[in-house]
Structure formats: C-alpha cells, structure tokens
Amino acid sequence: xxxxxxxxxxxxxxxxxxxxxxxxxxxxxxxxxxxxxxxxxxxxxxxxxxxxxxxxxxxxxxxxxxxxxxxxxxxxxxxxxxxxxxxxxxxxxxxxxxxxxxxxxxxxxxxxxxxxxxxxxxxxxxxxxxxxxxxxxxxxxxxxxxxxxxxxxxxxxxxxxxxxxxxxxxxxxxxxxxxxxxxxxxxxxxxxxxxxxxxxxxxxxxxxxxxxxxxxxxxxxxxxxxxxxxxxxxxxxxxxxxxxxxxxxxxxxxxxxxxxxxxxxxxxxxxxxxxxxxxxxxxxxxxxxxxxxxxxxxxxxxxxxxxxxxxxxxxxxxxxxxxxxxxxxxxxxxxxxxxxxxxxxxxxxxxxxxxxxxxxxxxxxxxxxxxxxxxxxxxxxxxxxxxxxxxxxxxxxxxxxxxxxxxxxxxxxxxxxxxxxxxxxx
Amino acid sequence: xxxxxxxxxxxxxxxxxxxxxxxxxxxxxxxxxxxxxxxxxxxxxxxxxxxxxxxxxxxxxxxxxxxxxxxxxxxxxxxxxxxxxxxxxxxxxxxxxxxxxxxxxxxxxxxxxxxxxxxxxxxxxxxxxxxxxxxxxxxxxxxxxxxxxx
Numbered sequence: 001x002x003x004x005x006x007x008x009x010x011x012x013x014x015x016x017x018x019x020x021x022x023x024x025x026x027x028x029x030x031x032x033x034x035x036x037x038x039x040x041x042x043x044x045x046x047x048x049x050x051x052x053x054x055x056x057x058x059x060x061x062x063x064x065x066x067x068x069x070x071x072x073x074x075x076x077x078x079x080x081x082x083x084x085x086x087x088x089x090x091x092x093x094x095x096x097x098x099x100x101x102x103x104x105x106x107x108x109x110x111x112x113x114x115x116x117x118x119x120x121x122x123x124x125x126x127x128x129x130x131x132x133x134x135x136x137x138x139x140x141x142x143x144x145x146x147x148x149x150x151x152x153x154x155x156x157x158x159x160x161x162x163x164x165x166x167x168x169x170x171x172x173x174x175x176x177x178x179x180x181x182x183x184x185x186x187x188x189x190x191x192x193x194x195x196x197x198x199x200x201x202x203x204x205x206x207x208x209x210x211x212x213x214x215x216x217x218x219x220x221x222x223x224x225x226x227x228x229x230x231x232x233x234x235x236x237x238x239x240x241x242x243x244x245x246x247x248x249x250x251x252x253x254x255x256x257x258x259x260x261x262x263x264x265x266x267x268x269x270x271x272x273x274x275x276x277x278x279x280x281x282x283x284x285x286x287x288x289x290x291x292x293x294x295x296x297x298x299x300x301x302x303x304x305x306x307x308x309x310x311x312x313x314x315x316x317x318x319x320x321x322x323x324x325x326x327x328x329x330x331x332x333x334x335x336x337x338x339x340x341x342x343x344x345x346x347x348x349x350x351x352x353x354x355x356x357x358x359x360x361x362x363x364x365x366x367x368x369x370x371x372x373x374x375x376x377x378x379x380x381x382x383x384x385x386x387x388x389x390x391x392x393x394x395x396x397x398x399x400x401x402x403x404x405x406x407x408x409x410x411x412x413x414x415x416x417x418x419x420x421x422x423x424x425x426x
Numbered sequence: 427x428x429x430x431x432x433x434x435x436x437x438x439x440x441x442x443x444x445x446x447x448x449x450x451x452x453x454x455x456x457x458x459x460x461x462x463x464x465x466x467x468x469x470x471x472x473x474x475x476x477x478x479x480x481x482x483x484x485x486x487x488x489x490x491x492x493x494x495x496x497x498x499x500x501x502x503x504x505x506x507x508x509x510x511x512x513x514x515x516x517x518x519x520x521x522x523x524x525x526x527x528x529x530x531x532x533x534x535x536x537x538x539x540x541x542x543x544x545x546x547x548x549x550x551x552x553x554x555x556x557x558x559x560x561x562x563x564x565x566x567x568x569x570x571x572x573x574x575x576x
Contacts, residue, residue: 179464179474184568205498212491219483226483233487330568335475347472351479358572360462360477362491365571369499372570 010389023326031056042175078125161303170282171340187371189323197412202236210237246407254306254419439508455554
C-alpha cells in the first residue's frame, strides 16, 4: 500500500496505527526531520553537565561544554558502537568508552585512544553530532535533519505556550525539578496526541473518577491538595454543550491548542487562597497590573507541539511522547519551578502533575486503558477506515493559516493527519 | 508486639487481594497518607513527583472509584497477590517489610517489587496507618496503568 493513501481528508486507514512498516517510515520521515524536545537548559547548568535522552529513534547526550555552549551528541562510540554513557544524568570532564577506551571531549572530539600507531593516519572520528540543536528561551530541541525550518519557525504559533509559562514566573525564568513520571502503553504514539485535544472522551472515559468525586462532596472543602484533586476529577464531568465552548485552534505544522478552560469554568480561573494572592502580587510587581492579568488570563489547557510535546503553561508541565514501536509508546512527564514564586506554588505543580499524569492517576490510567483497547481493536480488520469527520463542516479557517473549531470537533485529529501526510509522503 | 504488627501488615495486604477496598481504607488514620515516590532517596513529597501521594480524603476517592463498574482500567478486574515478607518491627510502631505484587489482568501478568514502610499509631479502634510508603525497585521506570494500590 502507498502511504499517501492512508489519509483521506476525513478518515484514516488503520495501518497508520498498527503497521510496523508505517512506523519505520514515520521514524525516518517524521522523527528524523521534525524538531523534537530534548531537555531544559536548567538540567545542564554547569560545564560538563549532561543528560541522556531519546531523540526519535536514537539515544543522545545533551552536554554543557567548557565554553558553556550546548552539544547534542549521539551516545554511541565511534569505534565499535558501544553505548558510552549509561547514567541518565551526571557531570563529566570527558566521555570514555568502557570497551576500548576511546575518549572524547565534551564537544564529541576524539582526544584519546589506545594504540594509535596501529592506524596509518590520525583517526579523526568523533561522537556523531545531531544535525541541529537550538533552544527556545531555555527549552532545547534537536533535529536529525540538517535542512528544514528553524526552531522558531517550526514552533510558530505554539512558541506562545513557552512564553506564557515564562511570563507566569515572577523571576521570568523556569527550571526543571522533581524528576519525572513515565507512562507506557501498548498503543500508537499518535493516540496520545489525539486524545490530549479530544474533548468528547472525558465524560465517558473519566466517568468513574467524576462520580467518585461527586460521592465525596466534602473533598471540595478539604485541604488544598484534596480540593485540587476533586476539582480536576469533577471537571471531566461537563456535558457536550459545555465542552463545545472550549475552542480548538489548529496551527500549521500539526500544532493544536485547546483554550477557554478557565473561562468556561472547567478549572477554577484563579485561586483565592493566600499562596495564590501573594503569587499574583509578585506577577503584578513584575509585569504591571494589566499585563499580569493578561498573562494569568491565558486559559489554554493543552498546547500540542506536534509531534511529541504537550505543554501545560499554567501548571508548568510538559508531557513528552517517545514512540518506541507501532504499538508501544512512553510518555515522560516533567515539571518546572516558576522561579521567584513561593515553595507552596511549586508544591501545587507537583501535586497537580501527580494527580493528573501519574500512571496511577485516577484520570490518566483510564486514558492508557483506552489507548490499549484501540490498538487491540485496530489490529482486527473489521473495517480499514476510521472516521474522524465530526465537526468538519464547522471548521473556520483563519487569515493566518490556522483553523478554529469547537471543543467537540475532531478538527485536531484531522489537522494532525494532514501534517502527518505531508511528512510521510516527502 | 512483633506478632501483632506483623499480623496487621499481612491483613492489610490481604484486604487488597480480596478487593475489600473500603475495609482497607478504614485501616488508615484520618490524617494517614499512602505514598509511592518516584525516587527511593526522596525524603518528602515536595522534592519530586510521586506515583501516588494520597492523604486519606484522596485515597477515599480512589477507593470509591475502585468500587464502580465504569472504571475501565478495572474491567475486567485485576487479580493480585501481595506477598509480604522480611517483616521487621521497631519500638516506635514502625514496620519495614519486603513486598512482591503479582497481578493478572485482561490476559497480562506483571510483577512489582519493593520495600515498604508502615508508620502506625494506636487509636481507640486499634492500630491505624499514619504512613504507608512503598519504594518500588523500578520506581522511575515507565509503567502501564496502575489501578490496585501496592
């Protein structure tokens, strides 16, 4: 089958989810081209600091050099191919392969090897560098493709999701903290990106946590953590007409935002406790009253930077998708300190992420179950085509090339597949 | 006293295997917490993310959900064996043990292993859990959906 035939405007062939050959093509044509999220600069503050990450199909090292520049290197010895670094993070003066002791500088240059006299000429091999690495205001992305749009152009309208997270920090900077949560499901990576902007599923998939929270009305008056959890669980109980008011905004490149959450009352727009009051006062001090109000009024919940990142600006969290096979995906969840804010604000971030995104979350666990059920279902050939036309007649193209739709539309899925098709057919 | 505390933690684990979740919840003190950190060196839930960090009111919502038929990730329900061993008791009502959980659900078997700390208190109705902390050996590993507490 020709990959160009897998997407027809309003329906997608099941092979896009289950066929290993399609997954291999995606690895080459999407994950070796697009800008993929690597890490935040605060994870490698000092010369010699490194973190080990996946960048599409490959394992890479993000390293802070002696001159403070960033290098993104393949974690593979140039000699026999051994994985050099096995710790997830650390600090090094150089990288030495444990196999035959080839040794590399922090920028990947080969600086030592045994028996150089065994070679006719000086060996110039180094650790392979990822073709491009760039940072958007501290958020580091890499691309395996030497050519293509720059990072700012790639992010386009979604750069504002990172801007808003930084604007929400009283000191204007954020830093990674708290380690990470990692979720896995036996399903295709695209399911996560589709579900994050699917507003019809919550009322059905998350019904049990909505009802569990309704059975415990006293929780809303309990301590801050319990209250935050109860609010989050109850929010998924809105009916279709209410979700309809949450606008979806699809941008060129497959990116999508889901807005209006706080305005439409899905989640309380602002808190009224002393911790939050002090935080708001700090933001007013930094931005002035008018801009501070505008920063806090940005009420987009999930911001998808296709193909791999979901940004939550208000709760200062990222979810990063790692496709491992057609039917196997890991999602890594990370959170950030809004620098300058009180420790109590950081606690709220951690607690929100625990409750919303842990594999044991009352909410996320049912999403994972549904991804696995879809994957199993799609392996059967009852029908080859999956219909995603709901709401298509109400899509509203905008002058800037983006498209608006309502919360109950499948616009986001159609939009992601239109971008997917551009990548996999080139 | 060791026999009494050991019997308590074995009973607590058995209630989970028998899916008597309300009875299990009742073993927690009103200010009790169930905690599964992502990092075994984590001293507080403020330091890092947690797989679970649930004071009793949140745990009550988890239990209420476990008793509902529309909890998709428990349809069909898990069958589990919580194997508790190497129980050590200290004078201040702290119990340390080793835990292996085998779980079977919907065609898949999986295993978890870790060390458990119970911090208990003697109340009018008997022993109650102030803190149950479970440190999984693979606490930072990717996990598929987790529904039944460890």
